[in-house]
Amino acid sequence: MENQFIQLQAKRRTIYALGKKLPQANSELVTLIETAIKNAPSAFNNQTTRAVILFNHYHDDLWDMTAERLKSEVPTEAAYQKTLEKLAGFKAAYGTILYFTDTAVVKQNETDFPLYAANFADWSEQAQGNAQYSVWTALAENGIGANLQHYNPLIDDQVAQAYDIPENWRLRGQMPFGSIEAAAGDKGFMADADRFKIFE
Ligand SMILES: Cc1cc2nc3c(=O)[nH]c(=O)nc-3n(C[C@H](O)[C@H](O)[C@H](O)COP(=O)(O)O)c2cc1C
Numbered sequence: 001m002e003n004q005f006i007q008l009q010a011k012r013r014t015i016y017a018l019g020k021k022l023p024q025a026n027s028e029l030v031t032l033i034e035t036a037i038k039n040a041p042s043a044f045n046n047q048t049t050r051a052v053i054l055f056n057h058y059h060d061d062l063w064d065m066t067a068e069r070l071k072s073e074v075p076t077e078a079a080y081q082k083t084l085e086k087l088a089g090f091k092a093a094y095g096t097i098l099y100f101t102d103t104a105v106v107k108q109n110e111t112d113f114p115l116y117a118a119n120f121a122d123w124s125e126q127a128q129g130n131a132q133y134s135v136w137t138a139l140a141e142n143g144i145g146a147n148l149q150h151y152n153p154l155i156d157d158q159v160a161q162a163y164d165i166p167e168n169w170r171l172r173g174q175m176p177f178g179s180i181e182a183a184a185g186d187k188g189f190m191a192d193a194d195r196f197k198i199f200e
Contacts, residue, residue, distance in 0.1 A: 013184035015145030018093035021179035036138040040130040043123035049131040050100040063091035065158045094178035104168035145180035
């Protein structure tokens with residue numbers, strides 16, 4: 001059995017220690033990310049996932065505005081300092097991918113296909129997963145680390161304003177990426193017997 005894909009799967013990990021030392025040009029990174037998203041499947045091929053790729057000060061701005069936004073949400077000064085440290089780690093990355101769902105497409109699908117109307121919101125989330133996982137794994141294949149964050153919906157308004165985001169795009173995740181400065185931690189797996197059932 002071929003297991004190149006399985007090996008690649010294992011290579012994709014949550015990398016928190018990210019840096020700016022990437023040999024790839026921005027244009028190569030953009031092509032890789034865009035291609036991975038375009039090839040990820042979606043229900044009815046409705047292509048609901050949108051992405052904004054931030055480099056340079058646009059990337060810095062995201063993590064600065066997140067720090068500013070979280071100030072009033074974190075209960076104590078000590079907790080806020082911890083939050084700032086975490087956010088500084090994301091800012092130390094090379095760039096960030098913002099993932100959105102085009103809710104106008106979801107709504108239109110709900111109207112056009114009433115029989116499946118109850119599914120389209122879930123399907124758009126599943127399409128997000130496909131896209132995010134594809135990008136995360138394609139980055140890993142190229143030796144680029146990434147992690148996945150969810151400061152939405154707290155930062156939605158700031159992000160929309162800063163990057164001219166259409167009204168109908170809903171922020172679903174933030175993926176900082178960059179050079180791998182430290183390996184991922186250990187990862188545990190639940191027992192196969194509790195997860196799988198085989199009938200043969
Ligand atoms: C849907 C989803 C949401 C996640 N949200 C976060 C998050 O908000 N912050 C974070 O640090 N990691 C987040 N993660 C990363 C997981 O914690 C991580 O993938 C998991 O622990 C397995 O580790 P691995 O990515 O190294 O395989 C998320 C992962 C998924 C798939």
